[in-house]
Amino acid sequence: MAILVAGGAGYIGSHMVDRLIEKGRDVVVVDNLSTGHRAAINTKARFYEGDTRDHDFLEQVFTKETIEGVIHMDAFSLVAESMKDPLKYFDNNVIGMVALLEVMHQHNVKYMVFSSTAATYGVPERTPIHEEDRKEPINPYGESKLMMEHMIRWCDKAYGIKFVALRYFNAAGAKADGSIGEDHHPETHLIPIILQVAAGQRDKLKIFGTDYATPDGTNVRDYVHIVDLADAHILALDYLIQGNDSQAFNLGSSTGFSNKQILEAAREVTGKEIPAEEAPRRGGDPDSLVANSDKARKVLGWKPQYDDVHDIIKTAWTWKQKHPKGYED
Ligand code: NAD
Ligand code: UDP
Structure with missing residues (x-):
């Protein structure tokens, strides 16, 4: 059984894939390389180039592979860009999530770990922020991620797709040996x-x-190291596989x-x-x-x-x- 990392060629995704492989897991990556890099993907993972909004493409991957759970990291994630072009964000992030959940449901895949974000909270009601605090995003990026959290929650109720939403704060750093790292064009972080x-x-x-x-x-x-982030996803996946209920967690320092x-x-x-x-x-x-x-x-x-x-x-x-x-x- 393989773990599918959607967005596994990206900054966080490539560290995720690398860490899963270090831990002996079988890994499948889907990515359209819109912001990610082919060279960032650990060569032990099986890579399928394509778009998560493309239902037929996902259907082929899920038919060929036996997927146990999905780590969903494929999204556009730039606050400033989302303010200028909100529909780009709702199209890529929300529509991609619909297709992925549909195909997961069709193939009876029951676990998703989702890359959510501190941007779902908007202006926080207190500091530090707790998971149950008010969520009123102040940018379309955060809004798209909150919509995605809600979508999975309803799919849990209807189809039994269990999820962990990990609301990361600011991902930073690189694998300690410097073999993979952050490379965005243009760089905005x-x-x-x-x-x-x-x-x-x-x-x-x-x-x-x-x-x-x-x-x-x-x-x-609040800056959190990329390998610590990756490790939290593995814990979250195992938490779901052990039969625990859907949850959201903040990840920060x-x-x-x-x-x-x-x-x-x-x-x-x-x-x-x-x-x-x-x-x-x-x-x-x-x-x-x-x-x-x-x-x-x-x-x-x-x-x-x-x-x-x-x-x-x-x-x-x-x-x-x-x-x-x-x-x-
Ligand atoms: P990234 O842009 O480096 O990685 C995203 C990856 O997804 C890229 O490889 C891209 O090619 C791929 N992708 C995007 N849309 C796709 C689509 N429709 N189909 C297939 N592949 C697609 O970004 P990142 O910084 O690694 O962020 C990864 C995830 O973590 C995102 O979901 C982001 O919202 C979330 N996140 C990031 C941070 C941060 O500090 N970087 C903080 C909170 C949450
Ligand atoms: N920032 C900055 N100059 C830059 C890039 C970012 O002052 O060239 C600020 C940005 O306004 C924010 C912080 O750095 O206050 C972190 O921004 P980043 O884009 O790294 O992450 P975000 O918090 O948007 O996820």
Whole structure:
């Protein structure tokens, strides 16, 4: 029986696939390579190139393979882009989820671990955020992910598809040996952009907004290492296979870092000056997003290995130094 990773060529997906293979699991990947990379997929996984909105394509994969459970990571996930082009997000994310759930139902596949996000909460009612807190997304990306959570919940009730929704906060870092890592085109995420400046590929960092309601005026985010994230999915899958009920969990480190603090930490890790300038706010950014992840630790037994943001940035820097141009190198 294989685990299907939808979006397994992406940043998080490629680490997910790698970790499953390290743990001896049989892995199938579907990905349309819209933002992912063929070279990021562990060669021990069986790869099918195609779009999750394409019902016939999925039908072929599910007929050929014996799928035990699905890890759903294929989505568009850029807040700013979603503000400019919401329909791109509802089309790719929501329609892709409909097709995947249909085919899972037809093939009697009963387990899904879903990549959800802190963006489902919108402006949090308290910090740190607990799973049951109010969810009112303030950008179409977060809205699409909340809709997807609701869709699976109804499919649980109707078809018995059990799910774990993992609401990650900010995924960061790379596999420690630097063999796989983050490579988006264009890059929009804070840490890889900072490291592009450190590597001399960009003049300076633009800090988007310095008038937020946070101690230094810049957004506060909660960074969680990519391999810790991958491990939480394996625990979640096993939790479902053992017969437990559907649940949602936050995944974060429970510590917030401002954008200025991340910049400072990156200067320390890289030993580079990393010029930066203040810039206007980016649309759709809440002041502060910090997780309470006690539930994942208690219920899933999740024990993140990385608790220092310097160590997380160090792994991203190793990847950057080994692959300055990402998967082109
Ligand atoms: P990514 O863009 O690197 O990976 C997404 C992958 O899905 C890519 O390989 C892409 O080619 C593929 N894909 C997208 N649409 C597809 C479709 N219709 N059919 C087939 N393949 C498709 O993004 P990522 O940062 O690795 O994020 C992975 C998941 O985690 C996403 O669902 C995202 O919403 C979620 N997430 C990410 C973060 C983060 O900090 N990066 C935080 C919270 C949640
Ligand atoms: N950010 C920034 N400059 C950049 C990229 C990002 O100031 O060039 C900020 C962004 O506005 C947010 C934080 O860094 O406050 C994290 O953004 P990212 O896109 O990495 O992740 P998100 O929180 O949107 O998932």
